[in-house]
Amino acid sequence: MSTGVADEPPSETLRERKRRETRTAIEHAAISLVDELGYDNVTVSMISELAVVSQGTFFNYFPTKDAAIVGLGPVNLDPAAVHAAYDRLAPASPYHATLTLFLKVVRDLDWTSEIAAMRARLVAQTPALMKLFLDGTFGFVSDFRSILTAYLEQHPEIRTCADELTPAEEANLVVAEALEAAKFALARTTADPGAPLPEAAEVEAVVRRIVG
Structure with a gap:
């Protein structure tokens, strides 16, 4: 997320690109499942399966399913x-x-x-x-x-x-x-x-x- 007052990110490395793509896949899976099945019927296991990641990987990116649905990253202020x-x-x-x-x-x-x-x-x-x-x-x-x-x-x-x-x-x-x-x-x-x-x-x- 850009605020116009944050540090300019450096050129993206391959590792950073893969992390961004994994994060996006998890967010997309979470939102798609909740949109289709309803909030109460979606679990972290289901999100991980659709995103093709392990639950351990899921928790490396988001602490809860709510955080994955909201999908907001940190802002580093300069x-x-x-x-x-x-x-x-x-x-x-x-x-x-x-x-x-x-x-x-x-x-x-x-x-x-x-x-x-x-x-x-x-x-x-x-x-x-x-x-x-x-x-x-x-x-x-x-x-x-x-x-x-x-x-x-x-x-x-x-x-x-x-x-x-x-x-x-x-x-x-x-x-x-x-x-x-x-x-x-x-x-x-x-x-x-x-x-x-x-x-x-x-x-x-x-x-x-x-x-x-």
Whole structure:
């Protein structure tokens, strides 16, 4: 998954390509089986058999069948790239800039392939998978908090609560609020993949109307 603020991957080696292909095969098998048989009727054994891998190999890639269905990989953030992204979004507030970057994560997900459409339908129909999908998509936020803290320390002029909060406290609040807004946008897009993803300004306007 690309966020536009992550490390650029090096050229893919043969081993890396085989790992990617194996991971994709497991994801495809998991989603296809759940789509055909229903979530409760699918086991790791069945997924492994269809993907032509051992159960041991399955667990090398995914801890549970839910994770295979959701199919999200880790995002490795590059602090310098995140800081550069904030620089590009200046003079936006830290909240608006963070929400913009989080919505880019959603926008960069695969929404067009057949497997993505099947996944979106399954996630929308299964509350437990929806939670896993939302949490997995934004699994990088812990690192993001520390990166934003460092940026606020380096750029105190952009802070909005410098008199009341430390940089770390402000970063935690900014990320928490932007995260919930971005999860809302992701949940709506997952429920209706054909609907356009709202821009940060639209989501922010809704949030402002809610909080008053």
